[in-house]
Amino acid sequence: MKEENVMANLLAERIKNTELTKKQRIIGDYFIKNQERIGNLSALDIANEIGVSDASIIRFSKAIGFEGYADLKNKIYDMLVENSSNKIPLTERMRINYEKLKDGNVTEQFIQKIQDNISDVFSHNSLEDFETIANAMVKGKRRYVIGLRGCKGTAIGFGRLLSFMMPNVTAIIDSECTSISLIQDLEEGDVVLMFVFSRFYKIDLEYLKFAKKNGAQIYLVINDVASILSSYADDILIVPTDSMNFFHSTTALNVITEYLLTLISRKCEFKERIDTRDQITEDQRL
Secondary structure (H helix, E strand, O other), rough: OOHHHHHHHHHHHHOOOOOOOOOHHHHHHHHHHHHHHHOOOOOOHEEEEEEHHHHHHHHHHOOOOOHHHHHHHHHHHHHHOOOOOOOOOOOHHHHHHHOOOOOOHHHHHHHHHHHHHHHHHHHHOOHHHHHHHHHHHHHHHOEEEEHHHHHHHHHHHHHHHHHOOOOOOEEEEOHHHHHHHHOOOOOOOOOEEEEEEOOOOOOOEEEEEEHHHHOOEEEEEOOOOOHHHHHHOEEEEOOOOOOOOOOOOOHHHHHHHHHHHHHHHHOOOHHHHHHHHHHHHHHHOO
16 A cells, blocks of 8 residues: 555665664564554564564664654654545545556456455454454453444444354444444443444544443454554454555455454354244245
């Protein structure tokens, strides 16, 4: 994505022009490939993933011209915010994507874009993040699945399949007063899973603020980690939505939801629940 390239180029340039150790170049490569996740990671988190000390992360940050890891982390965050896709008008997004289509085979480019988005699901997110969210959904007292606007269909589908496996599942798919009233009893022990794409709206933030205030666990599946929404989440999954059109691609989102449901299905017993559902609906089937 555009914001990734701006920051990646800055980091690559600094790394290229700085005399670094082999270990520091490994750290630099990690930063370039994982910049979307940096805002949610401590120096120790990164150190553990790479297999170095947290002091090595700090020394690397200083070596390429920052005051320390916090300074580098803030710079990455600011750059992502500045170039956030939330600020790009739809007509401009359409113009940029159509420019890319002037040369080359549309079908080949489309297939490649889809493949890249699917691949990026597992390069941008750790398997531990998926496990964390799956475990939270299983252990939660009540589960609230929120998806507004373009994510409405995802919330409906995910909530429906989740309800096959466990009780107390509520899908919230609009910003009307009736939907807002559905979360008024949110409390500690409840889990909120929000699917959200840029452009973001005030109602997205209001739902998260309310959930945080009431002590619920909050998990986001989001395409723009630089959004202020991310700061309210206990964990996030980054969904690649790069598209050849003016709208977001949802292919990677479908991969994420299916994988989450697969993990959840292996963590709970629901055969009796499925059997009961089948018995209730048997007379309605053609």
